[in-house]
Amino acid sequence: MGNVFNFSGKTAIVTGAGRGIGRVIALGLAEAGANVVLCSRTKTEIDAVADEIRKTGAKVMTVATDLTVHEQLENLVNVTVKEFGRIDILVNNAARSFLRGLLDLREDGWDKCFNTNVKAVWLLSRLVARQMIEQKSGRIINITTVGADKAEAGMAAYGCSKAALKHLTRCMAKEWAQLGINVNAVAPGFTRTDFSKPIWSNPDLEKMISQVIPKGKIAEPEDVVGAVLFLASDAASYITGDTIYVDGGTMTS
Numbered sequence: 001m002g003n004v005f006n007f008s009g010k011t012a013i014v015t016g017a018g019r020g021i022g023r024v025i026a027l028g029l030a031e032a033g034a035n036v037v038l039c040s041r042t043k044t045e046i047d048a049v050a051d052e053i054r055k056t057g058a059k060v061m062t063v064a065t066d067l068t069v070h071e072q073l074e075n076l077v078n079v080t081v082k083e084f085g086r087i088d089i090l091v092n093n094a095a096r097s098f099l100r101g102l103l104d105l106r107e108d109g110w111d112k113c114f115n116t117n118v119k120a121v122w123l124l125s126r127l128v129a130r131q132m133i134e135q136k137s138g139r140i141i142n143i144t145t146v147g148a149d150k151a152e153a154g155m156a157a158y159g160c161s162k163a164a165l166k167h168l169t170r171c172m173a174k175e176w177a178q179l180g181i182n183v184n185a186v187a188p189g190f191t192r193t194d195f196s197k198p199i200w201s202n203p204d205l206e207k208m209i210s211q212v213i214p215k216g217k218i219a220e221p222e223d224v225v226g227a228v229l230f231l232a233s234d235a236a237s238y239i240t241g242d243t244i245y246v247d248g249g250t251m252t253s
């Protein structure tokens with residue numbers, strides 16, 4: 001099979017690459033040889049990650065992008081193709097959440113979750129798919145969550161949007177399977193990033209959550225990278241429409 005985890009000559013876009021899980025996915029893809037394009041709204045954060053990547057000798061570009069603005073999605077795809085000539089891997093990692101019960105959740109909170117976590121993924125994936133169809137190959141990996149399957153109090157807007165993303169993953173996989181594009185999801189469980197800091201920064205809360213995870217601890221962002229690399233690799237060429245859970249066994253209960 002050769003080294004299927006060598007991504008030399010391939011180009012990957014990672015959304016939300018400025019921090020957390022997206023940052024380590026970008027570092028992992030670069031370490032495996034890919035050219036990486038980093039996007040998020042905060043230019044200083046993606047530039048800092050790009051500096052880390054450049055030190056390894058990999059090629060990297062940053063494109064400040066608000067994923068909820070269509071023209072900025074078009075710009076992201078256009079500058080990537082201009083710089084690297086192709087797009088082999090798209091990791092739809094960026095997301096937003098609101099911790100608010102359904103009785104108090106505001107309409108704009110619901111809309112922001114769905115606009116970022118579902119609509120932007122559809123629109124960006126569609127733009128990228130058009131390029132991948134010309135290439136007759138491509139991998140799209142959506143970062144979902146165990147919260148797409150499990151109801152958590154206060155997380156309805158986020159959980160419903162991620163459940164929609166899980167279904168969008170299957171829809172894109174089905175429609176694009178014969179066009180050379182594989183679309184899958186990686187669903188992390190509770191992971192130590194800024195996103196979840198309000199919980200793990202409280203040692204009692206972290207202990208309580210760790211006790212219900214079969215592995216007995218919350219994930220570190222690095223735990224998520226292997227599943228993404230696998231799905232992006234030739235080892236996963238017959239896998240599409242699926243979800244890999246990286247959750248320390250959370251989905252067993």
Ligand SMILES: NC(=O)c1ccc[n+]([C@@H]2O[C@H](COP(=O)([O-])OP(=O)(O)OC[C@H]3O[C@@H](n4cnc5c(N)ncnc54)[C@H](OP(=O)(O)O)[C@@H]3O)[C@@H](O)[C@H]2O)c1
Pocket residue numbers: 015016017018019020021022039040041042045065066067068092093094095096116143144145146187188189190191192193194195196
């Ligand atoms: N942490 C967890 O416990 C956990 C568990 C399960 C799944 N996940 C999933 O893992 C993924 C990464 O989460 P994380 O914990 O690493 O989150 P994070 O640390 O909050 O990072 C989120 C990233 O998304 C970017 N982003 C948000 N809105 C954006 C927009 N409109 N346009 C462009 N970029 C945007 C942020 O950058 P800017 O704000 O600068 O734009 C940031 O780089 C998400 O899909 C999340 O749902 C996380």
